Amino acid sequence: MSVGTGRVLRMAYLVASVAGVGFFALSVVLLGYWPKQVLDAQTRAMGPEFVLELTPSATRGRAVYAREGCAYCHTQQIRYLASDHARFGAPTLAWETRRDYPHLWGTRRIGPDLSRAAGTRPDDWQLAHLFAPRALVAQSVMPAYTSLFDGAPDRPRQEARDLVAYLNTLGRARELAGAEGESRAQQACNCADDEMAQMAFHGSLNTHPAQARRTREAPMLPDAGDLPRGQRLYAARCASCHGPRGEGDGPGAVALLPAPTNVTEHEYASARIGAALWNGVAGTAMPAWRDYSPEDLAALVAAVRALSAPGTEAELPAGxxxxxxxxxxxxxxxxxxxxxxxxxxxxxxxxxxxxxxxxxxxxxxxxxxxxxxxxxxxxxxxxxxxxxxxxxxxxxxxxxxxxxxxxxxxx
Ligand code: HEC
Ligand code: HEC
Ligand code: HEC
Known part of the structure; x- marks a missing residue:
């Protein structure tokens, strides 16, 4: 080996190690430091001035959420995707989780995103669901968290109450920021032409299709629903609460207040059933079924009507x-x-x-x-x-x- 080649080789080592360290430093700056600066600036500019602290109960509930591994199946970050937007509400803005440290965003989306879980379900549903998910949602793969209860869904321990208190804070910061907060965020975003960024501001925040709403809206449904199809859907989706024969005695009924309606004791106008399915019954565990097609809803209406038998009416005494x-x-x-x-x-x-x-x-x-x-x-x-x-x-x-x-x- 000549002296010249040795020098070049030594130089090459030097160049390679300097370049290696250089690229490492560059990637730290580009992938770590710079995005943090951008996000910090965005968070400061777009976030409201005050973000509420969690209550002590919700803080404990957050620890239970982390400990029980809820984040292995549930994300808390709505993506800029039309499908996410339709299911869970507006995409998550950076400032929304600025108090969330260490974060619980999660990556696996086995269960629904919980970013805006607050207010989507009443507490009786949450507790009954944590105790026995399949009692309410027949085909759920979510594990039962019976250890948070004293043997029954209506006997939650403090930990279960704390966990539900925490779930009830998810999405609240954005909701509390209100219209004022939205326009502040929109101005700071300065992204009127960016279609994707605009998704974060479109529509109401809690657009979870299962969130019960108090409206009198009724969907336009085909007149005659397919009864066998409705009965199959009923068995899969409704029997868990309303019971196989509609008597209000499904496994989910045990801890729900008000209890699921015994539909065999009722008769309904078709439009009433359609509206109950579209809107849910706000304030109760009856969810809305807005992600169902009009044909499926009409089939369900037929199934409910088949369960509820109108009786003959007796003549009433005058007066x-x-x-x-x-x-x-x-x-x-x-x-x-x-x-x-x-x-x-x-x-x-x-x-x-x-x-x-x-x-x-x-x-x-x-x-x-x-x-x-x-x-x-x-x-x-x-x-x-x-x-x-x-x-x-x-x-x-x-x-x-x-x-x-x-x-x-x-x-
Ligand atoms: C093995 C994955 C898995 C784990 C772990 C898990 N879940 Fe779930 N979760 C699901 C699935 C799947 C659903 C959808 C079916 C259902 O509603 O049961 C769901 C639904 C939910 C819902 C209802 C969301 C909605 O809008 O319909 C809530 C709230 C929830 N889970 C909370 C929790 C909490 C709190 C924990 C931790 C104590 C947890 N989950 C752990 C899989 C999981
Ligand atoms: C998680 C439990 C649960 C599930 C699942 C459920 N319901 Fe309900 N349902 C309820 C509760 C609770 C009420 C309200 C009782 C009240 O208002 O007193 C209710 C009320 C109703 C009513 C009466 C509404 C009214 O306007 O009076 C109908 C009809 C009904 N449900 C049909 C269905 C159908 C069809 C399905 C399946 C697609 C279904 N429910 C799934 C719990 C449930
Ligand atoms: C404070 C308000 C309030 C008053 C006063 C009130 N109700 Fe009600 N009533 C309700 C609510 C709320 C419900 C529905 C609860 C539910 O979704 O299960 C209801 C439900 C009912 C139902 C059940 C309907 C069904 O489909 O099963 C009947 C019947 C009824 N009320 C009759 C009466 C009569 C008769 C009176 C007067 C003697 C009366 N209510 C007074 C609030 C009231």
Whole structure:
């Protein structure tokens, strides 16, 4: 080997090691430091001035979430994808998780994204689901977290309550930022022409299709639903709560308040069932089924109607309805409304909407039982202490007479 070649080789080692260290430093700057600077600046510019701290309970719940490995199956980061946007709401902005350290974004999307889980399900659903996911969602692969309970879904330990408190904070920061926060973020983003970035600002935040909403919207459904298909869907999706025969006795019914409706004791106008499926029943565990096609929804309507058998009505003694009407005007109008459509003056203040008595009715026996014991978990209280028995029976007959089988609107 000549002296010259030795020098070149030594130089090559030097060049290679300097270049190696150089590229390492460059990648740290480009992939670590620079994005952090950009994100920090973006977070400062787009985030609201104040972001609420978690409560002590939610902080403990966050630790339970991390410990139990929820993040192995659930992400907390909605991507800039149309499919994510439709299922979970607006894509997550950087500032939304700025208090989240260490972060729980997750990477595997086996279960739904939970970024905006707050408010999508009521607490009774969350607890019953953590205790036994398959009692509510028949084909779920989520493990049961029975160790967070004292043997029953309605006996949660502090850890389960904390975990639900934590779930109820997810997405809250963005929601609390409100319209003001949105316009601040949009201005700072300065991205009016960037279609992808605009996704983060489109539509309402909590657009989870299963989030129950309190609207009277009813979907346009085909007139005749495919009954066998509806029965298959019912068995897979609804029987877990409403029971195989619709009697409200599925495995999920145990801990839900209000309990799933016993549909065999009810008759409904088709549009009412369609609206209940489209909107869910806000304030209860009844989810909305907005990701179903109109054909599937119509099939489900047929399946529910097949379970609920309308009875024959007895002739009523004269004066009974009039007595019932007076009792109704005195005691029930403020919630159920003049016409019985559930739009009384107090209705807006109630979490669970008063029943629309024009588009559905229960059997006489069920109606009397409802008036005697109320509907636990809802503002419908028992009336035995306030009404004489004769008035109670009269008003039961009266509210049943309000039913119109062809009623178009729902609650
Ligand atoms: C093995 C994967 C897996 C693990 C671990 C897991 N989940 Fe799930 N989770 C799922 C799947 C799949 C679903 C969808 C089916 C269902 O609703 O049960 C789901 C659904 C949910 C939902 C309902 C979301 C919605 O909008 O419908 C919540 C809330 C939830 N999980 C919370 C948790 C929490 C809290 C933990 C940890 C204690 C956890 N999950 C652990 C797989 C998992
Ligand atoms: C997680 C449990 C659960 C599941 C799953 C469920 N429901 Fe419900 N359902 C409820 C609860 C709770 C109520 C409300 C009871 C109340 O308001 O008193 C309800 C109410 C209803 C009502 C009455 C609505 C009204 O306007 O009075 C109908 C009809 C109904 N469900 C049909 C279905 C169908 C069809 C499915 C399947 C696609 C289904 N439910 C799935 C829990 C469930
Ligand atoms: C404070 C408001 C309020 C008052 C007052 C009230 N209700 Fe209700 N009622 C409700 C709510 C809320 C529901 C629906 C709960 C649910 O979704 O399960 C309901 C449900 C019902 C149902 C059940 C319908 C069904 O499909 O099963 C009947 C029947 C009923 N009310 C009759 C009456 C009568 C009769 C009176 C007067 C004596 C009355 N209510 C007074 C709030 C009220």
């Amino acid at each position: 009974l309805l009039e007595r019932g009407r007076q009792t109704y005007r005195e005691h029930c109008v403020q919630c159920h409304g003049e016409r019985g459509d559930g739009a009384g003056p107090a209705a807006a203040e109630l979490t669970i909407a008063p029943a629309d008595l024009t588009s559905g009715r229960a059997t006489l026996a069920r109606t009397v039982a409802t008036l005697r014991s109320g509907i636990p978990g809802t503002p419908m209280a028992p009336w035995t202490a306030r009404l004489a028995n004769a008035d109670l029976i009269a008003v039961a007959h009266y509210v049943r007479s309000l039913y119109e089988p062809a009623a178009g609107a729902a609650r």
